[in-house]
Amino acid sequence: MFKKMTAGIMAVAMGASLLAGCSSDKADDGKVTLELFSNKSESIQTYKGLIKEFEKQNPDIKIKLDAPPEAETVLKTRLTKNDLPDIMSIAGNATYGELGRAGVLEDFSGSELEKSVQPSYIDMINRLVGPEEKGTLGLPYATNANAVIYNKAKFEEHGLTVPTTWDEFIASLDKVKAAGDTPIYFTLKDAWTGMIAWNSLGANVAGEDFAEKKNAGETSFVKSYDEVADKMATLVKYGHKDNMGVAYGDGNNAFANGKSVFYLQGNWAIPEILKANPDMELGVFPMPVTNDPAKNKLVSGVDVLLTVSKDTKHKGEAMKFVEFMMNQETAKKYIDEQKAFSAIEGVYQENPVFEGIKGNFETGAITSFPDHYYPAGMGAENLVQEFLIKKDKEKFLKKMDSEWEKVQNR
Secondary structure: OOOOOOOOOOOOOOOHHHHHOEOOEEOOOOOEEEEEEEOOHHHHHHHHHHHHHHHHHOOOEEEEEEOOOOHHHHHHHHHHOOOEOOEEEEOOOHHHHHHHHOOOEOOOOOOHHHHOEOHHHHHHHHHHHOOOOOOOOOEEEEEEEEEEEEEHHHHHHOOOOOOOOHHHHHHHHHHHHHOOOOOEOOOOOOHHHHHHHHHHHHHHHOOOOHHHHHHOOOOOHHHHOHHHHHHHHHHHOOOOOOOOOOOHHHHHHHHHOOOOOEEEEEOOHHHHHHHHOOOOOEEEEOOOOOOOHHHOOEEEEEEEEEEEEOOOOOHHHHHHHHHHHHOHHHHHHHHHHHOOEEOEOOOOOOOHHHHHHHHHHHHOOEEOOHHHHOOOOOOHHHHHHHHHHHOOHHHHHHHHHHHHHHHHOO
C-alpha cells in the first residue's frame, strides 16, 4: 500500500559525511550481505521470491529484507544515525524528495536504467526533489492508482452501472443505501486511508499544480479546497456504523466478505482482498469527482521507486540487484503479483480487473497525488481524519494552511 511517512525528514543531513556508516557487510563465508529496505508490507512475499531468484543467480550476494512497521519513520531515524540501508524500495512522495535534497542517494541520470523508465514518472520524482539537487536520484519502478473498487456481484444485484459523473456516483450510493446495504466501507482508524478519496478529490478539483501555487502564495486550502472538503464529508455519510473504528487490514477482509458494494482504495489493496476471498470478482473505476467526465482523471503516482545509498560499501553488488529488479521479466512478475502498474517501458498490466482504468493510462487521463507534494511532516492524513470526526470545515482548512506554513518555515 501506498503509505505516507507520518513525519518528515528533518534537515539533519548537511552533507555526504553523515553517511560514513552503512548497513552492508561481508560475512566470513565471503558473501556480501546487502540490506533491502521496503516500506510496503504487502510486497514482502513478492520480494522474498525475487530475492531467492537473485541469490540463485548471484551466490556471492545475500539480500536481507527489512520491512518494519512505520517503515519510513524508521528510515528517518536511521538517517540521523548514519545507518542508511544499501538499497531502498520506497514511495515516490515528499519524503523521497527530502532524502534527495539531503544528498544521500545515488544519481542514476544518464544511465541505461534511467532510460528504461517512462519519462513522465522520472519527471514526477524529479519534481519532488526540486531544482536544489541535480540528477535522477531514484528509479520509478511500480506505479499505482487510486480507484473505486467494487464488488461485481453486489454491483449487479443493485442494478448499477459504472458512474462517470459525481451526481451519478452519489445516485449509485443512494440506491445502495436505500436497499439497506452499505455503500462504502471506510477504514479511517488508519488515517492514511482517508487520503485515497482526498487525493482523488483534490487532484481533480484543486488541480495538480496546487502545491506550486500554494508555495508561491497564489492560493490556499481555504481558497481551493472548499469543494473538496464538502465532497469528502458527503462520502463519509455513505459508510458503515464504525468508520473511525476499523483499520485497513480489517477493512480489506470486511470488503472481501461482502460488507459493502464499494471500497475507496488503491490497486495495492486488491491482492489483500483476494487473499481473503480468492473467488471474488472485482471491478475498478476512477472516482468521478466532477460532473464533466472529460475532467475526471485517475490519480496515479510512483508507488515504489528503487534507490541506492550514495555511500554503500558495496555499490557494485547493490547495482546488480537494482539491475535485476529493473529487468522487464522481473518487473512483470512484480506487477502481476502486486496487481500494480509498471513505470518501465514495455511492461504492461494485463489483469482484466483493471479494465475500468486501462483507458486512463492509454489516453493519459492521469494526474498525480496532491499529497506527494505536501511538505513532509505536515501530517495531512491526521488533519483530514480530525475533520471527518469534528466536521468543522472552516477551522480544518485554516489548519491545513497553517500546518503547511509551519513545516515550510522550520
